Amino acid sequence: MKYVIDPHTHTIACNHAFSTLEENIQCAKQRGIELLCYTEHGPRMPYAPPDWYYEGLSMIPSDKFSIPLIIGIEANILDEIGTLDSFDLPEKWFNFVIASMHKHTYQPFEACSNTDALLAVLDNANVDMLGHIDAPYFAVDYEPVIKKAAKSNTLIEFNNASVHGVRKGGIENMRQMAVFCKKYDCMVALSSDAHLCHNVGVFDDVLPILQEANFPQELIINTDVDKFFSFLRTNGKNV
Numbered sequence: 001m002k003y004v005i006d007p008h009t010h011t012i013a014c015n016h017a018f019s020t021l022e023e024n025i026q027c028a029k030q031r032g033i034e035l036l037c038y039t040e041h042g043p044r045m046p047y048a049p050p051d052w053y054y055e056g057l058s059m060i061p062s063d064k065f066s067i068p069l070i071i072g073i074e075a076n077i078l079d080e081i082g083t084l085d086s087f088d089l090p091e092k093w094f095n096f097v098i099a100s101m102h103k104h105t106y107q108p109f110e111a112c113s114n115t116d117a118l119l120a121v122l123d124n125a126n127v128d129m130l131g132h133i134d135a136p137y138f139a140v141d142y143e144p145v146i147k148k149a150a151k152s153n154t155l156i157e158f159n160n161a162s163v164h165g166v167r168k169g170g171i172e173n174m175r176q177m178a179v180f181c182k183k184y185d186c187m188v189a190l191s192s193d194a195h196l197c198h199n200v201g202v203f204d205d206v207l208p209i210l211q212e213a214n215f216p217q218e219l220i221i222n223t224d225v226d227k228f229f230s231f232l233r234t235n236g237k238n239v
Contacts, residue, residue, distance in 0.1 A: 001217055001220075001223060002032065002223070003190055003201075003203055003220070003222040003223060004032065004033055004034040004035065004222065004223065004224070004225060005033065005034065005035045005036075005037070005189075005221065005222045005225060005228050006028060006033050006035075006036055006037065006191060006192050006194070006200055006201045006222075007037040007039070007070075007072075007096065007098075007129065007155075007157075007189050007191050007221070007222070007228075008037060008039050008074065008098060008129075008131065008157065008159070008189075008191035008192065008193045008194075009024055009028075009036060009037065009038060009039060009192060009193070009194045009200055010039070010040060010041065010074075010193070010194065010195050011024060011038070011040065013040050013049050013053065014040055014041045014045065014047070014048060014049070014195075015046075015047035015048070016047070016195065017194075017195035017196065018195060018196045018197075019194075019195075019196055019197035020197075021038060021060075022065075023197040024036065024038075024194065024197045024200050025065050025066060025067060025069070026066070026197070027197040027198055027200045027201070028067060028200045028201050029066050029067050031200065031201035031202070032201070033067060033200065033201040034067055034068070034225050035067065035068050035069075035070065035225045035228060036067055036068070036069055036070070036200070037069075037070040037072050037096050038057075038060075038069060038070070038071055038072060039072040039073055039074045039096065039098050040053075040054075040057075040073060040074065041073075041074050041076070041102075042073055042074060042075040042076045042084070042085040042086050042105075043085050043086070043089070044076045044078065044085035044105045045076055045085075045102065045104060045105055046104050051089070054073065054089055054093055054094075055093065057071045057093060057094075058071070058093060068225070070095050070096050070232075070239065071093075071094060071095055071096075072094050072095060072096030072097060072098065072128075073086055073089075073093075073094045073096075073097055073098070074098040074099075074100055074131060075097060075098065075099050075100070075127075076099075076100065076101075076102055076105040076106065077099055077100060077101045077105075077106050077117055077118075077121055078105060078106065078107070079106075079107065079108060079117065080108045080113035080114075080116045080117045080120070081116075081117070081120050082117055082118075082119075082120025082121040082122075082123065082124065084099055084121070084124065084127075085105065091126050092238070095232060095237045095238065095239050096128050096129070096232065096237065097126050097127050097128050097129070098127075098128065098129045098130075098131040098157070099121045099124070099127045099129070099130055099131060100130070100131030100132055101114065101117070101131075101132075101133075101135065101138050103137065106138070114138045114139055114140050115140050115141040115144065115145060118130060118133065118140060118145045119144065119145060119148060122145070122148045122149055122152045122154055123152075125152075125235070125236065126235075126236075127154060128154065128155060128231075128232065128235055128237070129154060129155035129156070129157055129189055130145070130149060130154060130155070130156055130157060131157050131159065131193075132157055132159040132161075132162050132167060132170070132193070133145065133156065133157070133173075133177070134158075134159065134162050134167065134170030134171075134173040134174045134177060135162070135167045135170055135173075136167065136168075136169035136170050136173065140173075142173070142176050142177055142180050143180050146177065146180040146181055146183075146184055146186050147180070147184045147186075149186050150181075150184040150185055150186035150187075153187075153231070153234055153235055155187050155188060155189045155221060155231075156177060156181055156186055156187070156188045156189070157188070157189050157191050158174060158177070158178075158188055158189070158190050158191070158203075158206045158209065158210065159191050159193045159206065160190070160191065160192050160193065160199070160202055160203050160204070160205050160206045161192065161193035161194075161195075161199070162174070162193075162206070163205035163206055164205050171209065174206070174209045175209060175212070175213065178209060178210055178212075178213035178215055179213060181215070181219065182213060182214075182215055182216065182219070185219060186219065187219055187220075187221050187231070188210075188215075188219055188220055188221065189220070189221045189222060190203040190206060190207065190210075190220065190222050191203075203222075
């Protein structure tokens with residue numbers, strides 16, 4: 001099966017990545033990616049871009065590159081009531097919204113409130129995908145979260161960087177996620193979470209987890225660009 005969409009990538013704009021947007025696009029095309037999402041970190045991430053940077057994203061001529069580009073954001077979940085650091089940025093600036101917990105920005109009021117935070121985020125109709133909920137340092141009760149994600153048309157991310165990158169140790173969590181996504185017919189997205197252009201479109205480390213679970217191909221969003229656009233339009237995005 002060919003996977004032609006990478007929904008989660010970063011550039012030097014976030015200060016801890018190493019490639020430009022143009023370099024990411026070039027590598028994506030070489031790897032057979034037909035649609036690339038540019039999802040920079042939200043403003044609360046240390047050394048994130050200033051507010052006016054996100055406003056300027058609308059000036060990127062996404063139809064002028066060698067492959068189509070979706071302008072998005074990886075918003076940071078800030079607390080157990082699901083507050084996102086993108087809340088004061090106009091929704092119209094972004095056509096794809098990932099909501100993620102990061103150790104630098106997520107500070108729950110209580111020790112075991114991670115599940116509550118994700119359930120609250122799923123009440124936000126502007127969120128399209130939950131990012132790397134496999135992270136081993138944030139314990140989550142996956143079943144209620146994935147059940148609600150299926151009902152709210154929110155993607156669950158299977159993040160390649162969680163296998164070989166900074167979140168090593170989440171493979172068993174992804175196995176659990178696959179079981180519940182399959183049980184509740186929840187759509188998932190493979191992503192590179194690339195911080196280097198050569199990782200764009202690479203899903204090799206995470207694919208075996210889904211294959212091991214005999215995961216249905218029809219629940220993987222990456223197989224068809226039109227399917228992805230239809231998903232975004234259902235969520236009210238102007239694409």
